[in-house]
Amino acid sequence: MKKPKRPFAIAAINSLGGLLMKAGMRDPLSADDLMQQAMRNTQLSDFGDIDFLPALEQLCVALETEAKLNFIGRKIARGSLLSLLERRLKIINYSTRTPAVKQQHIRKPLFIAGMPRTGTTILFELLSQDPHHRFPLSWEVENPIPPATEDSLHNDPRIALAEKQFEQVEQLVPGFNAMHEIGATLPQECVAILAAHFMSEQWVVSYNIPSYRRWLMQRDFRKAYEWHRLCLQVMQSGYGENKRWLLKTPPHIGYLETILEVYPDACIIQTHREPMQVLASLSSLTCSLRTLASDKIDPVAVGQDELHNWQDFLQRGVKARSKLAENHSHQFFDIRFDDIVQRPLAVIESMYHYFGFDFTPELKQKMQDYLDNRPRDKHGQHRYEAADYGLDAERDGAGFASYSQRYLGASAEAPIPESSTE
Numbered sequence: 001m002k003k004p005k006r007p008f009a010i011a012a013i014n015s016l017g018g019l020l021m022k023a024g025m026r027d028p029l030s031a032d033d034l035m036q037q038a039m040r041n042t043q044l045s046d047f048g049d050i051d052f053l054p055a056l057e058q059l060c061v062a063l064e065t066e067a068k069l070n071f072i073g074r075k076i077a078r079g080s081l082l083s084l085l086e087r088r089l090k091i092i093n094y095s096t097r098t099p100a101v102k103q104q105h106i107r108k109p110l111f112i113a114g115m116p117r118t119g120t121t122i123l124f125e126l127l128s129q130d131p132h133h134r135f136p137l138s139w140e141v142e143n144p145i146p147p148a149t150e151d152s153l154h155n156d157p158r159i160a161l162a163e164k165q166f167e168q169v170e171q172l173v174p175g176f177n178a179m180h181e182i183g184a185t186l187p188q189e190c191v192a193i194l195a196a197h198f199m200s201e202q203w204v205v206s207y208n209i210p211s212y213r214r215w216l217m218q219r220d221f222r223k224a225y226e227w228h229r230l231c232l233q234v235m236q237s238g239y240g241e242n243k244r245w246l247l248k249t250p251p252h253i254g255y256l257e258t259i260l261e262v263y264p265d266a267c268i269i270q271t272h273r274e275p276m277q278v279l280a281s282l283s284s285l286t287c288s289l290r291t292l293a294s295d296k297i298d299p300v301a302v303g304q305d306e307l308h309n310w311q312d313f314l315q316r317g318v319k320a321r322s323k324l325a326e327n328h329s330h331q332f333f334d335i336r337f338d339d340i341v342q343r344p345l346a347v348i349e350s351m352y353h354y355f356g357f358d359f360t361p362e363l364k365q366k367m368q369d370y371l372d373n374r375p376r377d378k379h380g381q382h383r384y385e386a387a388d389y390g391l392d393a394e395r396d397g398a399g400f401a402s403y404s405q406r407y408l409g410a411s412a413e414a415p416i417p418e419s420s421t422e
Contacts, residue, residue: 027078029064031057034078038085047085048092051223055198055216056081062209069207073293077207084196090145091196091234104233109245109263110355113252113317114271115310116285117278119340123271124248125374126348128187129366132358134243138162139184140235141192147238159184190228190249197227201251206289208297210305217312221255225262254313256320260328267355270317272407273337275310275400276386276393282306283391284384303389311399318403334407344371 031053039045063069063077095101110127112120128135139162140148148156162184194200199221204213232245252259252268259266283303290297321332333351340347345367352359386393397404 029060042089044089052197058215062212067207068294068296070295088196094145101233101237104236108265111268112248116250117281118271118273119337126367133246135187135246138188141188149238193231197224199224221258253317276397280384280386283389300390303391314403
């Protein structure tokens with residue numbers, strides 16, 4: 001087991017808190033207790049459909065019995081669960097008393113899916129330069145009620161509060177921003193939206209809860225994505241329908257059919273890279289996230305867990321794409337990592353033409369300006385070794401053979417835009 005390095009004050013609090021927990025002084029992690037507390041805190045009682053409850057109960061049991069939470073970790077876990085339940089109460093209350101919410105149409109949303117470290121982040125950042133795109137910002141996902149307006153989106157007082165919360169992560173895990181930049185006004189991933197339905201990869205990356213992950217991978221995500229849609233409707237109700245939603249999270253790849261059930265006109269970009277080239281980085285990120293809540297981190301176990309998880313996710317994606325090919329192939333666009341790195345504007349221009357979006361010279365220049373001014377390693381470098389996580393490319397890569405052959409082989413389906421169009 002690897003014991004994380006912590007600032008002295010944090011280590012001292014955990015040490016003292018550990019003694020208190022051994023003496024029986026611990027905050028309960030039970031669905032009923034948390035829901036009761038959330039209702040008292042908000043003076044609201046309607047959680048909407050209770051289809052989220054099995055997930056919450058499963059999550060609470062796993063956190064209690066498997067996560068090996070330290071004192072601060074227990075506080076973080078309980079605070080997160082409570083905050084999300086309060087957020088859910090507020091969203092249901094607002095959408096119930098505001099008819100305009102459910103009248104919102106989410107038109108032709110653009111989803112980015114694919115493994116982490118496959119170019120999803122730079123693609124998300126570049127596409128966010130398009131003034132026709134609307135994307136969730138971290139602060140409004142954390143505190144969506146009342147919804148932001150076009151005028152308040154970048155100067156709302158809630159931004160400062162969210163920024164303090166994100167700064168605490170860097171204090172608790174020094175160097176975290178070098179692995180995954182976070183901030184109140186940065187685009188937020190959909191796992192943070194799904195978290196309030198308690199069916200989200202956000203939980204399994206943050207905590208060692210294998211029973212919950214196994215349970216989650218067997219669930220139908222239709223209701224979770226309906227919750228996702230309601231959250232977009234709430235955010236859009238303050239802003240208007242004149243923009244296209246830009247949405248991203250790697251686990252979308254496991255739920256392509258569900259996404260198209262809930263968003264029938266969605267456009268989906270799938271990014272591709274040899275999985276063994278990214279699993280060590282992903283495992284390092286997961287280990288770092290889990291140090292927020294636990295002193296007992298097993299890097300090899302994390303590596304094996306991520307290996308099997310992404311073998312499952314990518315195989316689901318292959319099967320779904322085959323099933324959807326006849327009627328929905330026009331809704332998918334594939335991008336290889338090397339292409340988004342070497343000729344990003346050519347890739348994006350090709351994608352815009354494919355989906356019928358307007359790629360103007362002004363937009364192209366705006367994206368180029370962003371690239372020219374994008375800082376490299378501004379938070380430091382992220383260093384890791386595959387062997388630290390028990391990963392071996394030759395041995396483990398075989399589990400990705402069908403995916404790699406389809407999307408990365410010599411006859412792969414992923415188009416390679418010509419660099420001359422850039």
